[in-house]
Amino acid sequence: MIRFVNVSKEYKNGVIALYDINIEINKGEFVFLVGSSGAGKSTLIKLLLKEEGITRGKLYLNGTDITRVPNRRIPFIRRQLGVVFQDFRLLPNKTVYENVAFAMEIIGASPRAIRRRVPTVLSMVDLSRKASSYPDQLSGGEQQRVSIARSIVNNPPVLIADEPTGNLDPDTANDIMKALVDINNRGTTVLMATHAKEIVNSMRKRVIALENGRIIRDEEKGGYDIES
Numbered sequence: 708m709i710r711f712v713n714v715s716k717e718y719k720n721g722v723i724a725l726y727d728i729n730i731e732i733n734k735g736e737f738v739f740l741v742g743s744s745g746a747g748k749s750t751l752i753k754l755l756l757k758e759e760g761i762t763r764g765k766l767y768l769n770g771t772d773i774t775r776v777p778n779r780r781i782p783f784i785r786r787q788l789g790v791v792f793q794d795f796r797l798l799p800n801k802t803v804y805e806n807v808a809f810a811m812e813i814i815g816a817s818p819r820a821i822r823r824r825v826p827t828v829l830s831m832v833d834l835s836r837k838a839s840s841y842p843d844q845l846s847g848g849e850q851q852r853v854s855i856a857r858s859i860v861n862n863p864p865v866l867i868a869d870e871p872t873g874n875l876d877p878d879t880a881n882d883i884m885k886a887l888v889d890i891n892n893r894g895t896t897v898l899m900a901t902h903a904k905e906i907v908n909s910m911r912k913r914v915i916a917l918e919n920g921r922i923i924r925d926e927e928k929g930g931y932d933i934e935s
């Protein structure tokens with residue numbers, strides 16, 4: 708599903724953020740990406756989203772070498788990836804329903820498909836009651852669940868979450884994790900970058916640890932730290 712082959716990333720200022728990264732993530736896996744600040748987690752995600760170019764190596768998404776994809780095809784690549792960020796990034800002037808519907812409108816979905824699909828995903832994240840609310844009328848956890856609904860509404864095979872619980876208290880963070888596990892159980896591959904040690908330790912999923920741009924650990928059913 709996702710394959711990094713000898714990938715390196717050097718920024719224009721000479722900072723080498725990733726060195727010779729090799730990762731293979733299969734369909735349906737749930738993978739935590741951990742590492743201290745500056746380890747290279749966000750850079751790795753930016754390469755997948757094609758927000759940054761790759762300096763060396765190859766990166767495959769669903770069998771396509773995305774390092775060779777021309778710019779005009781980037782939107783098609785992006786459609787295979789649902790993305791959730793720490794800061795939710797909802798549109799403030801749209802309701803919950805409209806925020807989720809908008810993700811379908813921009814890919815040209817029919818009004819009928821939108822009317823059918825949006826209530827389904829809102830119920831998956833337990834937000835049916837809040838469909839007409841605006842983001843500023845919601846708690847942080849609810850806003851993040853809207854953002855998750857939006858990220859999966861077009862059925863992407865892969866969901867990328869960059870520190871999705873970073874702004875949330877522990878109970879709310881657990882609700883978000885339940886939503887992500889639910890989505891993973893329905894077959895979506897999940898890659899989540901996080902500093903949330905307790906969450907990683909309690910879930911016992913695959914853990915890939917980065918340090919100074921290198922993979923120092925890749926463990927099935929791992930913990931946040933090597934000793935855990």
Ligand SMILES: Nc1ncnc2c1ncn2[C@@H]1O[C@H](COP(=O)(O)OP(=O)(O)OP(=O)(O)O)[C@@H](O)[C@H]1O
Binds near residue numbers: 723724743
């Ligand atoms: N646009 C950029 N230009 C130059 N250097 C950058 C740029 N973005 C990140 N870096 C550098 O690349 C390295 C990796 O940064 P990155 O943001 O990927 O780390 P991270 O693991 O996501 O950290 P955090 O947990 O704080 O988000 C750091 O040394 C950082 O300073």
